[in-house]
Amino acid sequence: MNESLPQLRIRNLKKIYGENQVLRGLNLDIQAGEKIAIIGPSGSGKSTLLRILMTLEAPNGGEVFLEGESVWTMTDGANEQKASEAHLHRMRAKLGMVFQHFFLFPHLSVQQNLTLAPMLVNHVSPSEAQERAMELLAMVGMDEKADAYPAQLSGGQKQRVAIARAMAMQPEIMLFDEVTSALDPELVHEVLSVLRKLAAKSDMTMLLVTHEMNFAREIADRILFFDGGVILEEGPPSQIFTAPQEARTQEFLKTVLEA
Numbered sequence: 001m002n003e004s005l006p007q008l009r010i011r012n013l014k015k016i017y018g019e020n021q022v023l024r025g026l027n028l029d030i031q032a033g034e035k036i037a038i039i040g041p042s043g044s045g046k047s048t049l050l051r052i053l054m055t056l057e058a059p060n061g062g063e064v065f066l067e068g069e070s071v072w073t074m075t076d077g078a079n080e081q082k083a084s085e086a087h088l089h090r091m092r093a094k095l096g097m098v099f100q101h102f103f104l105f106p107h108l109s110v111q112q113n114l115t116l117a118p119m120l121v122n123h124v125s126p127s128e129a130q131e132r133a134m135e136l137l138a139m140v141g142m143d144e145k146a147d148a149y150p151a152q153l154s155g156g157q158k159q160r161v162a163i164a165r166a167m168a169m170q171p172e173i174m175l176f177d178e179v180t181s182a183l184d185p186e187l188v189h190e191v192l193s194v195l196r197k198l199a200a201k202s203d204m205t206m207l208l209v210t211h212e213m214n215f216a217r218e219i220a221d222r223i224l225f226f227d228g229g230v231i232l233e234e235g236p237p238s239q240i241f242t243a244p245q246e247a248r249t250q251e252f253l254k255t256v257l258e259a
Helices: 046-053 085-092 110-120 126-139 155-168 185-201 213-219 237-242 247-258
Strands: 008-017 020-030 035-039 061-066 073-076 079-082 095-098 173-177 205-209 222-227 230-235
Touching (some): 008 046, 020 046, 020 061, 035 046, 046 173, 095 155, 126 155, 213 237, 237 247
Parallel strands (some): 035 205, 035 222, 095 173
Antiparallel strands (some): 008 020
């Protein structure tokens, strides 16, 4: 990777569902190792951005560059063409994503949930996959549940396993989409503590869509405030939370923090 280039570069990104334009020409540069918290009202395009980055949704316009390489197009000689499935798969392998809902395989044990993809996709040996799985489960405080099945776990435990499973693929960038929003309030802290540890100890790039404002303030290098499909305001937590420039940001934060 060229060190002078952003790890992730987004230019004029657009996404339309029917008559609803969810992303309206989004521009964003993210440097390797940055921890980015994305906040804003529902429907402002936050989760859509993560899904496009993960190649789960195709944009209607604009470009995404990962380490200087276009994600959604390929160059064949002098011709630019739509990315092949193989190209998208190669791009996707550099990212990991954790969703609101855990999407664990119910018929597999916790450890098997972590070892399956590394063995099938990355051709890691079973012994290496199991060793890595146990290291990650220890990191998220779930090593004692390695032989349990998802149905035997609480929501917070499932989400911690989901985080470890995404990490098992050794991504360069991790995307977190409202990972605490489906949890009971008393379980939220255990997942946030895992994310705090990840942010503090890892040099991995992290993008986190979150409604946990104190958490965002604590772990983020930069806050992005989304509204109406654009980044209305961005800056360090100290600026966004204490002296936001935009009236809409001020209104949103006042509502959320009072709640």
